[in-house]
Amino acid sequence: xxxxxxxxxxxxxxxxxxxxxxxxxxxxxxxxxxxxxxxxxxxxxxxxxxxxxxxxxxxxxxxxxxxxxxxxxxxxxxxxxxxxxxxxxxxxxxxxxxxxxxxxxxxxxxxxxxxxxxxxxxxxxxxxxxxxxxxxxxxxxxxxxxxxxxxxxxxxxxxxxxxxxxxxxxxxxxxxxxxxxxxxxxxxxxxxxxxxxxxxxxxxxxxxxxxxxxxxxxxxxxxxxxxxxxxxxxxxxxxxxxxxxxxxxxxxxxxxxxxxxxxxxxxxxxxxxxxxxxxxxxxxxxxxxxxxxxxxxxxxxxxxxxxxxxxxxxxxxxxxxxxxxxxxxxxxxxxxxxxxxxxxxxxxxxxxxxxxxxxxxxxxxxxxxxxxxxxxxxxxxxxxxxxxxxxxxxxxxxxxxxxxxxxxxxxxxxxxxxxxxxxxxxxxxxxxxxxxxxxxxxxxxxxxxxxxxxxxxxxxxxxxxxxxxxxxxxxxxxxxxxxxxxxxxxxxxxxxxxxxxxxxxxxxxxxxxxxxxxxxxxxxxxxxxxxxxxxxxxxxxxxxxxxxxxxxxxxxxxxxxx
Amino acid sequence: xxxxxxxxxxxxxxxxxxxxxxxxxxxxxxxxxxxxxxxxxxxxxxxxxxxxxxxxxxxxxxxxxxxxxxxxxxxxxxxxxxxxxxxxxxxxxxxxxxxxxxxxxxxxxxxxxxxxxxxxxxxxxxxxxxxxxxxxxxxxxxxxxxxxxxxxxxxxxxxxxxxxxxxxxxxxxxxxxxxxxxxxxxxxxxxxxxxxxxxxxxxxxxxxxxxxxxxxxxxxxxxxxxxxxxxxxxxxxxxxxxxxxxxxxxxxxxxxxxxxxxxxxxxxxxxxxxxxxxxxxxxxxxxxxxxxxxxxxxxxxxxxxxxxxxxxxx
Numbered sequence: 001x002x003x004x005x006x007x008x009x010x011x012x013x014x015x016x017x018x019x020x021x022x023x024x025x026x027x028x029x030x031x032x033x034x035x036x037x038x039x040x041x042x043x044x045x046x047x048x049x050x051x052x053x054x055x056x057x058x059x060x061x062x063x064x065x066x067x068x069x070x071x072x073x074x075x076x077x078x079x080x081x082x083x084x085x086x087x088x089x090x091x092x093x094x095x096x097x098x099x100x101x102x103x104x105x106x107x108x109x110x111x112x113x114x115x116x117x118x119x120x121x122x123x124x125x126x127x128x129x130x131x132x133x134x135x136x137x138x139x140x141x142x143x144x145x146x147x148x149x150x151x152x153x154x155x156x157x158x159x160x161x162x163x164x165x166x167x168x169x170x171x172x173x174x175x176x177x178x179x180x181x182x183x184x185x186x187x188x189x190x191x192x193x194x195x196x197x198x199x200x201x202x203x204x205x206x207x208x209x210x211x212x213x214x215x216x217x218x219x220x221x222x223x224x225x226x227x228x229x230x231x232x233x234x235x236x237x238x239x240x241x242x243x244x245x246x247x248x249x250x251x252x253x254x255x256x257x258x259x260x261x262x263x264x265x266x267x268x269x270x271x272x273x274x275x276x277x278x279x280x281x282x283x284x285x286x287x288x289x290x291x292x293x294x295x296x297x298x299x300x301x302x303x304x305x306x307x308x309x310x311x312x313x314x315x316x317x318x319x320x321x322x323x324x325x326x327x328x329x330x331x332x333x334x335x336x337x338x339x340x341x342x343x344x345x346x347x348x349x350x351x352x353x354x355x356x357x358x359x360x361x362x363x364x365x366x367x368x369x370x371x372x373x374x375x376x377x378x379x380x381x382x383x384x385x386x387x388x389x390x391x392x393x394x395x396x397x398x399x400x401x402x403x404x405x406x407x408x409x410x411x412x413x414x415x416x417x418x419x420x421x422x423x424x425x426x427x428x429x430x431x432x433x434x435x436x437x438x439x440x441x442x443x444x445x446x447x448x449x450x451x452x453x454x455x456x457x458x459x460x461x462x463x464x465x466x467x468x469x470x471x472x473x474x475x476x477x478x479x480x481x482x483x484x485x486x487x488x489x490x491x492x493x494x495x496x497x498x499x500x501x502x503x504x505x506x507x508x509x510x511x512x513x514x515x516x517x518x519x520x521x522x523x524x525x526x527x528x529x530x531x532x533x534x535x536x537x538x539x540x541x542x543x544x545x546x547x548x549x550x551x552x553x554x555x556x557x558x559x560x561x562x
Numbered sequence: 563x564x565x566x567x568x569x570x571x572x573x574x575x576x577x578x579x580x581x582x583x584x585x586x587x588x589x590x591x592x593x594x595x596x597x598x599x600x601x602x603x604x605x606x607x608x609x610x611x612x613x614x615x616x617x618x619x620x621x622x623x624x625x626x627x628x629x630x631x632x633x634x635x636x637x638x639x640x641x642x643x644x645x646x647x648x649x650x651x652x653x654x655x656x657x658x659x660x661x662x663x664x665x666x667x668x669x670x671x672x673x674x675x676x677x678x679x680x681x682x683x684x685x686x687x688x689x690x691x692x693x694x695x696x697x698x699x700x701x702x703x704x705x706x707x708x709x710x711x712x713x714x715x716x717x718x719x720x721x722x723x724x725x726x727x728x729x730x731x732x733x734x735x736x737x738x739x740x741x742x743x744x745x746x747x748x749x750x751x752x753x754x755x756x757x758x759x760x761x762x763x764x765x766x767x768x769x770x771x772x773x774x775x776x777x778x779x780x781x782x783x784x785x786x787x788x789x790x791x792x793x794x795x796x797x798x799x800x801x802x803x804x805x806x807x808x809x810x811x812x813x814x815x816x817x818x819x820x821x822x823x824x825x826x827x828x829x830x831x832x833x834x835x836x837x838x839x840x841x842x843x844x845x846x847x848x849x850x851x852x853x854x855x856x857x858x859x860x861x862x863x864x865x866x867x868x869x870x871x872x873x874x875x876x
Contacts, residue, residue, distance in 0.1 A: 055730060064600075064649035144612065149619045151601065151608055206649020224650060224658040226821045257730055259819040263714055264729060271722040273730040434592065434834040437599045468610060479610045 048245075048542060048557040053253035056553075057265045057277040061225040061258045066205045068141055068153035070188035071453075073404070073532065076550040077278065081230055081254065083191025083213035086115060086134065088240035089183060089547045091298075094355060094456055096182050099240045100129060100192060100214070110177040110502035115185075117168045121238045123194040124218045131170040135162035137192050138172060149202040154463055155184035155455065157499050177500040179507055180459035187455065188550055191215075214238070216249040216554045228256040239554060250542070250557035269293065269535055275558070276536040276543065276551070281406060282340040288535045297342035297531035298549035300454030301354045303464045304346040304526040305405060307415060308451045310443035310474040311523070312486035315397060322522035324374035328422045329525050330366045334414050338407050339528060346526035348515050349461070353529075356458040356511030363519050364526065371422050380423075388423040396425040399448040400436045408450050411527065441480035452530050456547035458511040462495040465518070473523055491517060537561075570858045574851045581847035582637070582840070586630060589836045596646035596834045597622050620646075637844065643837035647830070652841045655826060660845075663823040666814070667807040669738060670745035675800065677746055678753035682792075686761050686784055698758055705751035713744040713817035729818070741818045745811055749803055756799055760792035767791075 062074040070079045088099040101115040121129040142159025144152035152159075158176040165171055174181065184190060194212035197205070204210060208219045208228055216239070217230040236248045257274070259265045265277040266284055270291050280288065285295050307329070309316045316322055335345045344352070347361040375388060375395075383389035387396070401409040409428060416426035426448060431439060439445040451472045453464050463469045467478035467487070475492070476483045494514045501507040518524055532549035542555040597620055601613050608616075617623055621632070636643060642652035685697040720740060721729040727736050764770065765788060773783050812824035823842065830838040 057730065061648075063647060066649075144615070146615055146619055149616060151612055151616060154608070203644035203646070203649055204651075206645065207654070223821070224648070224655060225826075226658070226819070255731070257819065259730070261714070261817050261819070264717055264817065264819065267718060267722040268730045271725060273721070273728050432832045434595075434599050434832065477610075479608075479613065 046541070046559060048250050048555070049559065050250050050557070051252050052558040053255055054251050054276060054540070054553060054556060054558065055255050055257065055274045057259045057268060057274045058256050059258075059260060059262075059265070059279040062206075062208065062228070064202065064206045065208055065211045066150060066202060067191040067193060068151065068155075068189045070191065071154070073278065073550070076188045078208060078219075078228065078230075078256065079188050079191050079211070079213075080215075080546060080550045080552055081217040081554070082211060082215040082219060083188075083193060084121075084129075084215050084238065085187070085190055085192065086185035087182065088242070089186040089456060090242070091545060091547045094301075094547060096186055097240055097242050099186075100134070100238065101185070102241075104182070106182065108502065110179040110181070110500075111174045112171060113174075113181060114165070114169065114171045117170065118238055119168060121214055122235075123212050123214045124233060125194050125196060125212045127194055127196070129192060129214045130167050131164045132167070133195060134170045134192065135164050136195055136198060137190075138162055138170075140198050141190060142172075145198075148200065150198075151202070153184075153189050154469065155187055155189050155457075155459065156181060157184075157459070157462075177502045179502045179504070180457050180499060183457040184459070186547070188546065188548075217254060220253075226258055230254040230256070243555075245555045249554045251553060254553055266535070269537065272537070272561070274537075275540050276534060278532070278534050278551075280533045280535045282338065282343060282533075285340050285342070285533075285535075292538055294536050294538060294540075295342065296534040296536060296543060296545070298545035299351055299353050300452075300530050300532060300549045301351050301456045301547060302454035302460045303350055303452055304348070305411075305450070305452040305528050305530040306346070306349060306524045306526045307399070307412070308449050308472045308524045309522070310447050310449065310486070311488075312443035312474055312476070312483045313447035315393075315395060316447050317486075318378055319521055320374045320378045321380070321395075324371040324378075324422065325419060325424065326371075326519075326522045326525045327365065327367045327374070328371035328419050328424070329415055329527075330418050331364070331525075331527050332366065333418070334411055335528050337414060338410050342531050342533060343406075343528045346528050349518050349524050349526050350511075350515065351529040354458075354460070355456060356461075356508045356515075358512040358515050360515060360519050363516075368421060375422055375424075382423050386423060387425055394425070395423070396427065397447045398427040398429055398445065399450065400440050400446055401428060401430050402450040403433070405450055405452060406530070406533070412450065415525075441474065442482040443474050443480075443484075443486070444482065451524070454530070454548040458498055458507060461511065461514050462499045465491060465514075465523075466495045466499075467492065488521070491521075491523075566862065567859060570855055574855045577851050578844065578847055582634070582844055583630075585840060585843040586633065589834075589839055590626060590629075592834055595622060596836055599833055600646050633840065637840075642841045645830075645835050645838045647833040647835045647838075652837050655838060656823075656841060656845060659821045659823050659826045662821045663811065665738060666741055666745060666811055666820065666822065667804065669742045670749065670811070671800070671804050671807055673742055673746035674750035674753060674803075677750035678757055678796070681750070681754040682757040682761060685758050686788075687781070701751040701755040701758075704747050704754075707747060709744060709748055709813045710817060712747060713740070713814060716740045716744060717817070737818075737820075741811075741814050741820060744817070745807070745814050749807065752803065753796055753800060757792060757796045760795055761788055764788045764791045 058074050058077065060074045062078055063072055065075055065079060067079055067083060070076045084100050086099060086101045088097045090097050100118055100121060102118050103116045105114045117131050117134055123129055139162050140150055141153040142156045144150055157180060158174045158178045160173040160175045163171045191213060197210060197212045200210055208222045211219060216233055216236045218233050220229045220231040222228045230253065232249050232252050234248050239246055262281065266280065266288060268274045269277050289295060309322050311317050331345050335343055347359050347364065348357055350357055380388035380390045380395050387394050399412055401412060409430065412428040416428055419426050440449055449472065451464065453460060453470065464472055467475040471478035474480050474483050475487050476485060477487065494510060494517060498507065498510045498514055501510055534551065536543055539559040539561045541557050541559055544552050544555060546552055597617055601608050601616055621629065645652055645655055648655060681697060681700055685694050688694045688697060717729050717740060720726050727739055770783055770787055773787050811822055812828050815822040815825040827842055
């Protein structure tokens, strides 16, 4: 019903008197995005109530909380409450707005960034968040720290050094143009932490109580692997300047409880034992909505949930084979069979709501005749067993299931059924994470692989495909020593350009070129735009999400339960 | 200290060392390692040079022997290292997971004993043979109940429907009720079965006939003569089951979201978190060795013959 909008919020109070008001609120939320979700619900005129503890059920325990490791959903859900960022990316407009930095200046070729730091900001250990602290944070994130084993951050490219101009002004220098840096200062992975935290070795940062930020909440206590309690910081007074809500957070406390079992999380929410839960599968959405609870499914605005090829494997080295498989994949069927309206069908390799998106639906059509013709052209003929064969070889591919992606095994199995129709076999394999990581780096063992990543900047495409980043196509020179020869210089040149083009308009044009190129080469088959799915009780107000779908509880408050 | 004691302690040390070394070799033989799994994961998006740097800083590519000596030295000084996956000291992880496991398995075991004795008593005392065979088929039902399903069923009924016991944020005792029941039901089945079979068996023994001939009632015979004899084999099985319980409550822990050694072991195997696995192996071996050592050292105290022999040798 609201397809095409970046937000899907669904209320099941339909028979209630406030129907009209509610519809209005829903449309408003739809038009404005997640920042406006604060205003969603029938009680948006109510004044936020202060106090209370929010019980949040998480599917998995957090791992290392070094901010650049915040990409893992459970980590991001915690870091987003306890750290502040230099800048704030407005989740509705994707514009970069002031936060800890009051203002900034960038030189013409995006190699020098100067930030003016807001006065009076302190970490929860009492130390000041000033230019020196910011400089130390970025020196660590941008260059890593070998002694402390701290890895560099994925979102900071070409970092050279920092310079403290005065106590409230810091300047960063880059070796090459780094136009994505400004957005990079707004992501969870760039959360600012106290110098005490940065002095700890990487291995000690899995202890949440050691992560000292300047955020609206502070880690009060933790039972490893089970429970984490955040308490409000009463003196917090530096939320993003353009937010309506200023001062301390409304909640007194947030309790994170790890509850791995899906049915227990949902049952506990519906039984009133929990207020918000993370990770709810599409097939459970109806049950929750029927009880009058809310589903929040903010988009992760990055590279879509896709199936990618590893052309180093001779079976998929021919672009016609890859194109045949692309046209044999019926994404409509996958989305309608396995998912819900919260999982829009992909129309490019990045989400519609991502920066630089171009609509490539025409090139991604489901066309089984074309697929068959393409395969016939390559000389793969139907053999006796109904499979395509050539030179005594069968066109049989394998992919390893990715556990964090929603219903990934089911998705791959459905893809396998669809490919079966043109005589191609896809084996969907499951392995323990250790073996899966190792095998997935070998194009011979995993010629096909599921892939996705979220970030609201075109840099995300480079992150995903560049050989020395995530290297999903497994090019030579990247993280896999099993690759024989495959390198795509043209793709890499485009990606380099994308990461270093200082002019915004030109950069978005390059983003469009990359999307076209990846689809023309059929390196990836985009399937759907991946949301992060949460469910919340109706009395939980003001739940909002940052640009890539991690929750922010700063403005959340609890209305009286009915 | 007598030679006997020194010999026993030496043996215990040898067993510990062997457990450590064998597990070290086996864990190193696995394909990949925790560092690769952690840092190659797309969540960090690191390049190959950065990963190589990290590997070097962890000493992951040092020769095996160097790593071995290093690890032994660390263990001897009480430094168990850090979990690569969780990013916390291994000691903290074990401390967070051991007490819940001890509570859950001890209480679960006790409850399963009670259940087993109740079932056996009911079956032995039941006046009708159809009732007896009904009761005797209960263990088969118990053991074929999937723990996973039972746990979720109990949560649905007692927590979500009747709202008697919260599953989120329960009190320390409330938290244990449902998991203990979940764990006890399948464990009680083999115990009850063995107990019932033994009671039936002992009832056919001649001395029972004698007791009956002397005019003892059925209850008296069961309590005074049969129970004592039937309980011994049950205890043997119980001991084995308890050992399994300590590490085997993985499913129960997952359903109820509890910490525990079982779950920790399973996750660490999955992530090849070698430091954690190594510590778990050594801890379990140490517990086993300590219990045996205590028993061995107590033998001479209770058995005068051992003392005499020791004296003669010394």
